[in-house]
Amino acid sequence: MVTTPRATLMPLAGALAQLLDAVVPVANTEQIDTLEADGRVLAQDVVSALQVPPQDNSSMDGYAVRTQEVLQGAPLPVSQRIAAGTAGMPLQTGTVARIFTGAPVPEGADAVVAQEDCIALDASDDPAQIQIHSTPLPGQWIRRAGEDVQRGAVVLARGQRLGPAEVGLAASVGMASLAVLRRPRVALFSTGDELVMPGAVAPQDMPVGAIYNSNRFFLHHLLRRLGCVVTDYGIVPDQRQATVEALRSAAQSHDLILTSGGVSVGEEDHIKPAVQSLGSLDLWQIAIKPGKPFAHGRVGAAHFIGLPGNPVSSFVTFLLLVRPFLLRLQGVQDVAPKSVAMRADFDWPRADKRQEFLRVRRNAQGGLNLFPNQSSGVLTSLVWGDGLVDTPAGQPIVCGDTVRFLSFAELLA
Incomplete structure (x- = not known):
C-alpha cells in the first residue's frame, strides 16, 4: 500500500508574507x-499651505493680560472685547482685554487668565473693570501659532x-x-449545493443536510468595511463548468475573486481544477486553527483567494490574511494587526500543534474569558466574543498567563 505524505503546514507569517509579495497596489x-x-x-x-493655528489664540474664555502688570486683587480696566473670528487692537498698557476661546491674542498680551479666576467689578456681561485672583504665568492658556501644523508640513x-x-x-x-x-473591485461567491439563502426555504422546510449561507453575508460586509466595491455572484453550484464560467466572468472586471468553500480536495470541490484551468493556483495548508485550508492564485489579471467553508474558519482567515491583502492592494503599508498583552482568566491545557486563535471576551476585571465551544462551525462565538487570543503552537494557557489579544474592534474597523 502506497501512502501519500502529508503536505507540510505553512506558518501564518510565511503565508501572509507570500500573499503580500504578490500584491501590486491599484494605480488608478x-x-x-x-x-x-x-x-x-x-x-x-497632503501638504499644508498654512500654519495651524494661524495666529496665537486663546484656549479659554477669560482676559488677555500682560503678566508683569497683574497684581492680585488690583482692579484693571477692560479696554476691548475680542471674540473668535475677530482681530483685536494692540493691548493698551495697564489694561486687559476680554477674550473668548479661539480668538487671536492681541499684540502685547503674554497670557490669558480664565474668567473663573477673575471678578467683575460691575454687574455687566462686559465689565469695565475686573480683579484677578491668581498669578498668571507667561504663555498661560495661549495656543501658539503653528503648534499643531507648520506651513509646508506633510500632514x-x-x-x-x-x-x-x-x-x-x-x-x-x-x-x-x-x-x-480607487476602491478595489471584488467578486464574491460561495460554492456548495448544501447552501440555501435565507428566505428561499423556511427553517421548518430545510432539507436534510442543507444549511443557510451565512458566509456570504459576513464576507460581503467585511469587504465593504474595507472600502471594496463588491459584486455578489451568489451561490455557484458544485459543478465544474458552472464554477469555470463564474470565475471567467468575474476575472474580467475585478481585482480579486473571493470564494468560501470548495478549496479542499474532495470530489465535489471544483474550485481547484477550475482555477487551474484558467490560471494558476497555490493550495496552502496553513498552520493555524481554525482555518487550515486556504488558496491563492490568479484567474487572468485577477487575484483569486479561496477561504475555507466553515464560518469561523472563513471569518478568521479573512481577518488574518485577506484584510491585510486588501489594505496592501489599496497602497497601505502598515497592514499587520496590532495585538495587546492581556491576562487570560481561563485555562487552555490542550495546546494544538498549530497556531491557534481562540475566541474570547474582555471582562470587568481586566482579563479575558474564553467562549466554551471553540469549534470552527460555532458562529455564535464571534458574536459573543470581542477578539481573539493568538496562541503559539504547542503552548498551553494557564489562568493568569499573559496572552496576545487581537481586538475585533480594530480588525473590523
Missing part, C-alpha cells in the same frame, strides 16, 4: 470631496487610510477634495 486615482473620504486611501501626500502621507480624524485634519488645512486610490 480619483479626486473626491473630503466629506466623502472616510475609509479611502490617499494617493498623494497626511500617501498610502494612509483615512478615518474621521484624518478627514478633519485635511479639512483643517483647507483641503476641499483629496486624491485617493
Whole structure:
C-alpha cells in the first residue's frame, strides 16, 4: 500500500508574507470631496499651505493680560472685547482685554487668565473693570501659532487610510477634495449545493443536510468595511463548468475573486481544477486553527483567494490574511494587526500543534474569558466574543498567563 505524505503546514507569517509579495497596489486615482473620504486611501501626500493655528489664540474664555502688570486683587480696566473670528487692537498698557476661546491674542498680551479666576467689578456681561485672583504665568492658556501644523508640513502621507480624524485634519488645512486610490473591485461567491439563502426555504422546510449561507453575508460586509466595491455572484453550484464560467466572468472586471468553500480536495470541490484551468493556483495548508485550508492564485489579471467553508474558519482567515491583502492592494503599508498583552482568566491545557486563535471576551476585571465551544462551525462565538487570543503552537494557557489579544474592534474597523 502506497501512502501519500502529508503536505507540510505553512506558518501564518510565511503565508501572509507570500500573499503580500504578490500584491501590486491599484494605480488608478480619483479626486473626491473630503466629506466623502472616510475609509479611502490617499494617493498623494497632503501638504499644508498654512500654519495651524494661524495666529496665537486663546484656549479659554477669560482676559488677555500682560503678566508683569497683574497684581492680585488690583482692579484693571477692560479696554476691548475680542471674540473668535475677530482681530483685536494692540493691548493698551495697564489694561486687559476680554477674550473668548479661539480668538487671536492681541499684540502685547503674554497670557490669558480664565474668567473663573477673575471678578467683575460691575454687574455687566462686559465689565469695565475686573480683579484677578491668581498669578498668571507667561504663555498661560495661549495656543501658539503653528503648534499643531507648520506651513509646508506633510500632514497626511500617501498610502494612509483615512478615518474621521484624518478627514478633519485635511479639512483643517483647507483641503476641499483629496486624491485617493480607487476602491478595489471584488467578486464574491460561495460554492456548495448544501447552501440555501435565507428566505428561499423556511427553517421548518430545510432539507436534510442543507444549511443557510451565512458566509456570504459576513464576507460581503467585511469587504465593504474595507472600502471594496463588491459584486455578489451568489451561490455557484458544485459543478465544474458552472464554477469555470463564474470565475471567467468575474476575472474580467475585478481585482480579486473571493470564494468560501470548495478549496479542499474532495470530489465535489471544483474550485481547484477550475482555477487551474484558467490560471494558476497555490493550495496552502496553513498552520493555524481554525482555518487550515486556504488558496491563492490568479484567474487572468485577477487575484483569486479561496477561504475555507466553515464560518469561523472563513471569518478568521479573512481577518488574518485577506484584510491585510486588501489594505496592501489599496497602497497601505502598515497592514499587520496590532495585538495587546492581556491576562487570560481561563485555562487552555490542550495546546494544538498549530497556531491557534481562540475566541474570547474582555471582562470587568481586566482579563479575558474564553467562549466554551471553540469549534470552527460555532458562529455564535464571534458574536459573543470581542477578539481573539493568538496562541503559539504547542503552548498551553494557564489562568493568569499573559496572552496576545487581537481586538475585533480594530480588525473590523
